[in-house]
Amino acid sequence: RLAMIHNGIIENYAQIKQELVKKGYTFKSDTDTEVLLNFIEDIQKNNNSNLEEALRIALKRVSGAYCILLIDQQDPETIIAARKGSPLVIGIGKGEHFLASDASPFIEYTKEVVYVNDYELAIVKPDELILKNLGNEKVTPYIQELDMELAAIEKGGYDHFMLKEIFEQPSTIYDCLRGRLDAAAGTITMSGIEQNIDKLINANRILIIACGTSWHAGLVAEYIIEELCRIPVEVEYASEFRYRNPIINPGDVIIAISQSGETADTIVALETAKENGAFIFGVVNAVGSSIARISHAGAYTHAGPEIGVASTKAFTGQLAVLMMMALKIGKEKGTITQERYQNLLIELADVPEKVDAILKEADQMKAIAVEYADATDFLFLGRGYSFPVALEGALKLKEISYIHAEGYP
CATH class of the missing domain: 3.60.20.10 (Aminohydrolase, N-terminal nucleophile (Ntn) domain)
Structure with missing residues (x-):
């Protein structure tokens, strides 16, 4: 019945x-x-x-x-x-x-x-x-x-959604930067940061909570924030964080990263952190999502719907937002020189064009894929900022091919 x-x-x-x-x-x-x-x-x-x-x-x-x-x-x-x-x-x-x-x-x-x-x-x-x-x-x-068009959830002539979303990255990264980053004027405008700048620059530490691909973005952010802002950063896997008794203090800032804004483990972890007086900053893609509503402030990645199971454009959008956050906080805190700040703004503004140039080499990438298609193990190596990217690359290969892959520093 x-x-x-x-x-x-x-x-x-x-x-x-x-x-x-x-x-x-x-x-x-x-x-x-x-x-x-x-x-x-x-x-x-x-x-x-x-x-x-x-x-x-x-x-x-x-x-x-x-x-x-x-x-x-x-x-x-x-x-x-x-x-x-x-x-x-x-x-x-x-x-x-x-x-x-x-x-x-x-x-x-x-x-x-x-x-x-x-x-x-x-x-x-x-x-x-x-x-x-x-x-x-x-x-x-x-x-x-809803601020969403039908074309965003159609394949648009691509063989599958993941391929479409890979090739959307120049435009989605541009959309993420647009209206926020002005390299010529030397400014970054992010209202969620500006309205809470005192909490951010005076944070005792920053805890980044995420899962999967978003966790890898958080690992990159750990390098960026500690280098540019000189604030200690810890990156936590949400599914582990929620099941232990973490030490959270009122002066802590939590950055929650999630494409959907609905990652269950991350939501539970945030509720625990919020109860202990931490300030929650959400980095999400989905407008109106649970994490967006739980957060005290935040920034959307503006990557559009991600239909493919393996995250692609959401990851690069998260990196763009986290880089802008670090630059903005570092500038306000005085932990980055004006010259370096300006140079990084210019480099960040050029990222969409550089990603587009890489994607134009798709035929070369296909040839490499054909050459190594029968391999049974892949090792991705990276140092510094590239180590989390190596982890992400290994995850992507495992997700879509079921071939054993690992990332190592």
Whole structure:
């Protein structure tokens, strides 16, 4: 009778499953999704409650990160949705609604969206959207207009999205710099930094929290910030940071890096840091995302939707933002000379053109790929700033070819 879509992890599902087995429930799989669905159904039966109320009761019991969509066969025109630590976006059309983890799938149908917050329930009908909190109090939906074009989520003649996104990098890096960096005037304009410059230049230390490719961008930023700003930097893997008892002080600055702005481990880590009085600065690509909302301030990378699973243009966009941050803070703090500051501005402004020149050598890169296609192991070597890039290169090769690869200093 009930159907459910679940994205995430229910961490205490084993305990709940044991309780249900004692009640006579049987399971066809070992998934936490099946356990959660049966748990909701059990609550519905025992409490004689409707689906909305049963879900609300269930969510007070379960722990983990999740996005849940529920539908009852007896009321097929209503979807009940909820989220915690896993993204949920609702697109608002004419007499219709769309539910997804990001806005890309329905951009051709509507540009009006609502980003559902943690611990909120959405009751969605074709012509009605109601948001409530777990206390059953109504919440006013905040409708936003998407700044995204359909062309951004189409392949545009490329064989696949990853290739398209690789070749978009000259324009996406330019978009990231545009309106912020003026090499001729010798200025960087970033309101998120300017409004909080005292916190940044007086930081006891900077903690960079991220996962995967974003973590590699953070490792590059560690070199940049310590060199240009003379502030101690630590780079933490979010999934490890969240499960230990980290020492966080009110004078600490946290830089959270995430393409989607919805990385569950990073979100939990930020919540811990925020509770301990740290200042949160988000570097994200997705406007309106959870990390963007959690952060006290931040900067968008303006890379556009990244459809390819293996991150490319988001990584270079993150590096551009982090470099501008370091230059801006170093200039304000007086830890970088005017001459070097100006030279680095000019170099940074030239990056889109230099990336374009590299991409024009694509045929040469294809020839190299053909020559080494049968190799079983790849070692990527890098020193200094290039070490994190070596790690990223190895990750990319592993992600898309499943060939063993490692990065080494």
